Amino acid sequence: MADLARTRERRELRTRWLLLTPALIILFIAASGPLLITLIYSFLTPGDYGGVQWKFSTDAWFNVVFQRDIFDDTLGFADAHLSIFWRSVKLSLMTTVGAVILGFPTAYFIATRPANRRDFWMLLIMIPFWTNLLIRTFAVMELIRNEGTINTVLMALGIIDEPIQMLFTEFAIMVGMLYVYLPLMVLPLYASMERLDFSLVEAGYDLYATRLAVLRRIILPLVKPGLIAGSILVFVPSLGAYVTPRVMGGGKQLMLGNLIELQFGQGRNWPLGAALSITLLAIVMVALIFYVKSAGKEEVGHG
């Protein structure tokens, strides 16, 4: 009997791996494997016309943060890179804060609708999320360009004489990212608010708490896991954004994603590009580990 059980177990194991193999091969060739090669490339020497020479070098990693002055060979910080790093972090944080300010009331609104209507409101949040990111960015661009809807209307009303330059600014990138990533904030926030026990809120009011006190002392602590989840879900893609800063920043206001691309185009420094993209990946992984830890603690039930 024990033998029979063991044969069956072995057969099950073999079936399982047979079933998994095709998916894992595709993922290895076109997802995990290339990441390892990117790591290797970051330790090579750039080729003259793009590509690499197979010579070990740590220059790329050094150049992520530092640079040598071309005239007197002194060491300094790579200001251009650091300012792009800073802009990426700053705009991602601002986007996250903006998403909390807009997303929190929206999720709360949906969670306090009658149970049979909530799905409808959530569908309204989901539809933009699943539609093309480029098209949504493009829609915002048409709204805020110099000859776009907002400026046209304002000028027609005689409020302004000259169009306000909004496109190709940091503000435009932030608005664009806020617009495309807002649903990612509403989703987890709604998931934790839906299970909010309103008898606790009622108890608060019975004890003469004001609306603000109830919000701060009762609702906020209870939906904190959703708030953290939403913040990370917005922050991570903002930090790695490529399309939105390219369209809304017009190549003038670069973010990390655009800086990486630049190294594979005009920059012709593939190892530096590889090092920068591994850096971005590392930051994102830290944020995600933080997310998994905080979600695991509170058992946020979504996904």
Add this chain to the structure above:
Amino acid sequence: MASSSGFDVRRQFGFTTIALACFVMLYLPVVLLVVYSFNAGTSVAIWEGFSLRWYRSAWENVQVQEATVRSLVLAFWASLISTSVAVMAALATTRTRPFKGYSAIFAMINQPLMVPEIVTAVALLIVFAAVKVWTGYTGLGYLVLAHSAFCIPFAYLPIRARLQGMDLSLEQAASDLYARPWQVFRRITLPQLWPGILAGAMLAFVISLDDVVITEFVKSAGQDTLPTYMLGQLRRVVTPEVNAISTVLLAISVTMVIAFFFVSRMRK
């Protein structure tokens, strides 16, 4: 008595206003985009009357035609491949006792959801550039492979959810009646799993159809899909033709998403 009749414990000041403003904000730009695709004039902000001229000009644009066909072919293969392998992977990872290496496999399947797209795009550029030089092959295969890979988690997750909610007793009964494993799968599992597979395939199709970043880095010369073609157009003077193309793409995505919403809700 502390509570008065008009007091609503759920209310918070200004929340409803912000929420409604949010919904308007989410939809207004897209609605305007669609409206101006029907503009008779060349502006995307000044209305000059209704016309279908931009749809006609998009329809007659050879580049748009080619990009559309390429996008659809690519999305078809990517969703077919990713859904097939995702069904197998989901069968292997659900309804068993937790096994060694499960979390590693789960992380690998979901990697495309976690790694920023630009990082994957650059990594694929590095690898495929070398492969293109070695083999001389520059066809659509690279894009099919790349799209299949990042579509896998989108196909896998709904299928896995469906499998987890499924009753094992029917399959057990079939086995007890000496059905072969393949017969059990074909006659019992597959019919129950079908809505999950359909949902996964539709999601994969939409995700592939909408991809910009990875396509932009992997494609060889002259392999534009609709989104990368549009990205290229944005550098020039924008006419409502781009709006018309966007509207068509939007219509496809929205239809698929709503269909997905209902399919994934189908009775088990």
